[in-house]
Amino acid sequence: MKNGFLLLNKSKDWTSFDVCKKLSHKFSIEKIGHNGTLDPFATGLLLIAYGDATKLLSFMENDKKTYIAKLVLGKKTSTADLTGEIIEEKHISTIDIDTTKKVLTILLGNQKQIPPMTSAIHIDGRKLYELAHEGKTVERKARDIFIHELELLKLEDNAITFKATVSKGTYIRTLGETIAEKLNNVGYLETLERVQIGDFKIENSKPIESVSMDDSLDMFEVIKTYMPVYKVMDDETLKKVKHGGKLSLKLFPDLCTQYCVVDSNNNVQAIYQLKEHEYYFCARNLNNNGCI
Numbered sequence: 001m002k003n004g005f006l007l008l009n010k011s012k013d014w015t016s017f018d019v020c021k022k023l024s025h026k027f028s029i030e031k032i033g034h035n036g037t038l039d040p041f042a043t044g045l046l047l048i049a050y051g052d053a054t055k056l057l058s059f060m061e062n063d064k065k066t067y068i069a070k071l072v073l074g075k076k077t078s079t080a081d082l083t084g085e086i087i088e089e090k091h092i093s094t095i096d097i098d099t100t101k102k103v104l105t106i107l108l109g110n111q112k113q114i115p116p117m118t119s120a121i122h123i124d125g126r127k128l129y130e131l132a133h134e135g136k137t138v139e140r141k142a143r144d145i146f147i148h149e150l151e152l153l154k155l156e157d158n159a160i161t162f163k164a165t166v167s168k169g170t171y172i173r174t175l176g177e178t179i180a181e182k183l184n185n186v187g188y189l190e191t192l193e194r195v196q197i198g199d200f201k202i203e204n205s206k207p208i209e210s211v212s213m214d215d216s217l218d219m220f221e222v223i224k225t226y227m228p229v230y231k232v233m234d235d236e237t238l239k240k241v242k243h244g245g246k247l248s249l250k251l252f253p254d255l256c257t258q259y260c261v262v263d264s265n266n267n268v269q270a271i272y273q274l275k276e277h278e279y280y281f282c283a284r285n286l287n288n289n290g291c292i
Contacts (some may be wrong), residue, residue: 001028002127003051004216007221008066008204010038010046014208019046022208035060036197039173041083044194052268052286053219059258059271059284060226063198064148067163067191071176076186080173090186100160103177103182104150112142113174145170159190199225230259232269241269244282252280 010019017154024032031055037046044067049057074092079083147194149165160179164172173189180187195202200222206215218267220229230252241261254257258273259280269287272280 002027002213003053003219004049004215005053005219005222006048006050006211006216007202008046008048008211009202010043010206011207012043013040016042016046019208020048021213023048023050023137026208026282033057035063036065036194039081039192040133041081041193042194043198044192045192045197047197047222050202053222055284055286056219056223056268056271057281058196060223062185063163063226064167064196065170065194065198066149066159066163066260067172068153068163068191068193068195069172069176070191071177071179071187071189072190073159073164073180073183073185075188076180077178077188079188080171081189081192084188088186092185095155095160095183097152097155100183101152101187103179104152104162106182107150107175107178108147111144111145111147113169113171113178114142115171115174134139134235141168147175151279155253160187162196165196180246201221206222219255219268220260220264222270223260227258227260227271228254230261230272231264231266232261232265238263238269239284241272242285242287244270246275246282247280249279258283 006023008019011015016034020032020034023029027050029050030053032048032050035049035057038044038046038108073095074090075086076088078087130195146167147164149163149169151163152160153163154161161177164175166172166175172192176187176189182272232241237247237251249255255274255277258271260268261272262268270282270286275281
């Protein structure tokens with residue numbers, strides 16, 4: 001069974017699902033997924049999991065992601081990117097570097113953001129973008145996000161290129177619109193590239209045409225960047241882990257929320273999570289379909 005991760009550089013006009021489908025066919029892999037969707041117009045880094053590594057994806061959602069985006073001012077589109085219809089236009093006033101940097105600084109830290117209607121969030125069993133395609137608009141609750149970094153890379157007459165490092169659930173299209181609003185204007189994203197996911201950078205990725213199984217990353221090498229690791233050295237405890245049994249707090253060096261449990265050869269066995277400061281339970285077992 002093939003198990004592992006691939007760092008892929010997604011091309012424009014491909015959906016993240018398209019990429020997974022193509023890789024599944026190319027490498028004859030049945031189970032495949034990714035850590036974070038990219039819109040078709042967007043390019044850049046996708047962290048692809050295949051085989052048993054797909055079982056780890058739900059524990060890898062809270063990583064920071066970094067993007068480089070080009071925000072065009074003066075026009076607002078229905079999708080907040082270049083694929084939508086122009087729904088508003090506004091005269092572009094002179095924008096200076098100091099004002100732009102000040103706006104970016106204001107947006108750092110904790111923020112509230114309303115997901116766009118073109119997102120894949122489910123409301124009443126329907127994805128928002130499905131409703132949007134039907135011409136419907138529904139009320140969306142603002143969500144908590146965190147902006148770790150906003151850096152001005154280039155300022156042109158009608159466009160701002162910026163770098164953003166953000167928390168899970170942050171929509172860069174919406175962030176672009178917010179930046180435009182703070183500058184008393186409107187805008188949309190012309191380009192969007194994801195350049196980093198957690199510790200993994202786009203420089204180490206390959207396009208789908210040239211990626212091979214030789215480029216695979218071991219499950220242990222990836223998951224250890226997301227959580228602490230506990231290595232089981234005795235057969236009795238390893239047997240318990242393989243069957244999804246509870247583990248005593250005394251086994252673990254620190255009282256962390258969760259651990260990746262591996263054997264003496266660093267083969268990932270399971271994800272264990274803390275239960276009310278009483279014991280660790282098996283949240284995901286890679287030896288079977290679940291835990292006891």
